[in-house]
Amino acid sequence: MTSFTGSIRRALGLTAAQRGRESFDMSAQHDGERFRNVKPRPVEGLGKTLSIVWNILLNKPAGTTPAGALPVDALTREQLQAAPDRSLYRLGHSTMLIKLRGQFWLTDPVFAERASPFRRFGPKRFHAPPIALEDLPPLRGVILSHDHYDHLDRETVLALAAKTGVFLTPLGVGDRLIEWGIEASKVRQFDWWQGAEIDGLAFTATPAQHFSGRSLFDGNSTLWASWVIVDDALRVFFSGDTGYFDGFKAIGERLGPFDVTLLETGAYDAQWPYVHMQPDETVQAHVDLRGRWLVPVHNGTFDLAMHRWQEPYERVIGLTAARGIPLSTPRMGERLDLASPHRGEKWWREVAETESARESRTPLRRFFCRQTRQANS
Ligand SMILES: [Zn+2]
Numbered sequence: 001m002t003s004f005t006g007s008i009r010r011a012l013g014l015t016a017a018q019r020g021r022e023s024f025d026m027s028a029q030h031d032g033e034r035f036r037n038v039k040p041r042p043v044e045g046l047g048k049t050l051s052i053v054w055n056i057l058l059n060k061p062a063g064t065t066p067a068g069a070l071p072v073d074a075l076t077r078e079q080l081q082a083a084p085d086r087s088l089y090r091l092g093h094s095t096m097l098i099k100l101r102g103q104f105w106l107t108d109p110v111f112a113e114r115a116s117p118f119r120r121f122g123p124k125r126f127h128a129p130p131i132a133l134e135d136l137p138p139l140r141g142v143i144l145s146h147d148h149y150d151h152l153d154r155e156t157v158l159a160l161a162a163k164t165g166v167f168l169t170p171l172g173v174g175d176r177l178i179e180w181g182i183e184a185s186k187v188r189q190f191d192w193w194q195g196a197e198i199d200g201l202a203f204t205a206t207p208a209q210h211f212s213g214r215s216l217f218d219g220n221s222t223l224w225a226s227w228v229i230v231d232d233a234l235r236v237f238f239s240g241d242t243g244y245f246d247g248f249k250a251i252g253e254r255l256g257p258f259d260v261t262l263l264e265t266g267a268y269d270a271q272w273p274y275v276h277m278q279p280d281e282t283v284q285a286h287v288d289l290r291g292r293w294l295v296p297v298h299n300g301t302f303d304l305a306m307h308r309w310q311e312p313y314e315r316v317i318g319l320t321a322a323r324g325i326p327l328s329t330p331r332m333g334e335r336l337d338l339a340s341p342h343r344g345e346k347w348w349r350e351v352a353e354t355e356s357a358r359e360s361r362t363p364l365r366r367f368f369c370r371q372t373r374q375a376n377s
Contacts, residue, residue: 024171025192027223034220035172037209037243041274050270055306063308068352073333074133080104086234086262086338090330091129093301094240096262098122098338100201102230104142107149107227107238107262109160112355115150115302117214123150123302126309130333131161140199141166142153145240145252146212146224147173147219150302154180161186167197170205172212172222188344192225193254202230208242228255234338237261237289243274244281248288260328260338266299266312276305276349279315286325293341295325300332310348313323317346 024030064250080099089097093115094108111133116122133156142164145151151172158180167177167187175188177277188196196203201216205225213219227250237251237258252258263286266275278294286294299312312330320327329344330336336344 015212022126024223027171029192029223029313035212035223037211037221037245038207038247039209046269048271056118056208059306061306061308063310064303064306065078066309066348070127070351071331071347072127072130075136075333076109076129077135080137082132083335084337086231086339087177088295088330088336089130089334090295090332090336091131092125092127092332093130094145094238094264094298096264096297098229098236099138100229101199103199104191105141105143105229106136106139106160106164107143108145108240109142109156110150110301111156111159112153113247115153115304117149122172125301126303127301127332135162139164139204142166143203143238144169144173145208145226145229145238145264146170147214147222148212148241149174149214151241152176156266157182163375168196168203168205168227170223176214176222186364190225191223195228200231201283202228204228204230205254206237207245207247208240209245209247210241210243228258230255235259236338237263239263239285239297241276242285244277248285249341250292252289258292260288260293260295260296260341261289261291262295263291264298265296266303266307266314267302268307268312269305271306277365279312283319283323283325284351287323291306291325293328294327295330295336295341310351313346313348359371 029035035181051144083099085099085101087099090095093110095110096107098105110256111129114122114124139160139172142160157177161182167174167182169189170190171189172186179183179186190205192205192207195202206228207226208226211220212222212224226240227238235258239262241264263282264277265282268278296312296316303309317327327343328336328341331347
């Protein structure tokens, strides 16, 4: 293959898809062509897909992005190095920095301005990360759940490569990293229920109900997963992205109970129930997993759905209170002690609502509104 066609194939995301056909036959999650969920995803017609795109571009309600600045606790490397073991810091969306046995682990690192293949288009972050990428301390490892842009940012992982010991990924995601130039010796890829013990910690890739892909041509060519992290008696579950499914019960039975579950609570919508959870499903998943403290993640950083940006927090608060489940909502950058979590403040209520937010609209919608006003005047 010439390097030119190689670059085209890489740009289209075809290489990982191709490799998938050759080397994932052993995986029960792979059908010989693509990865798949346990329960097949309902087939959606072109009409439904077009209506989702139409709604996202033109029917976004007000308030899906915050008006004012979010409170973010800035972090320094010194502060992190001095922090006790079992500290967790949410750096945004599904990016969490966890200190265990004196070393740092980072989930789904995204420091990019946008969760998008494009620099100037796509969901823009609500807040700066609490610490700059270059200020992060050396990482023992990066844990990836899947290859979507809001979980895997190419520039971020390339910037982290030199200071990272190991990248733990679901099958196929590691191939992408290697194609991007990360040393193959640093990449470890796992099927569901597989894992590794590293420096006394146990990591297991566990099932999720989702999908993958970074272009129009590479859908489901890499696997998606949730993760279980065990440090002696401390057990933590990280959902990655997932719809509600039977798998939570199985994970809870085999690897639970969990002291803390980091569960996706955001970017849900009745139009795509299969791939993300409504808050009531998040809470049920926490119960199925046999979780104690619930930390809602996958919210507060990117506008990826049709709900108000604070809605995931408000809904999950009501639901957990009704079921007597301890909920923790740390600010971005605020330390959470995994061994003894605190509830956190309702920090999202402090973010000022301004006129501009109530009018918040996508660029395309603003364009159409302007055209309509001009046509009517
Ligand atoms: Zn995703």
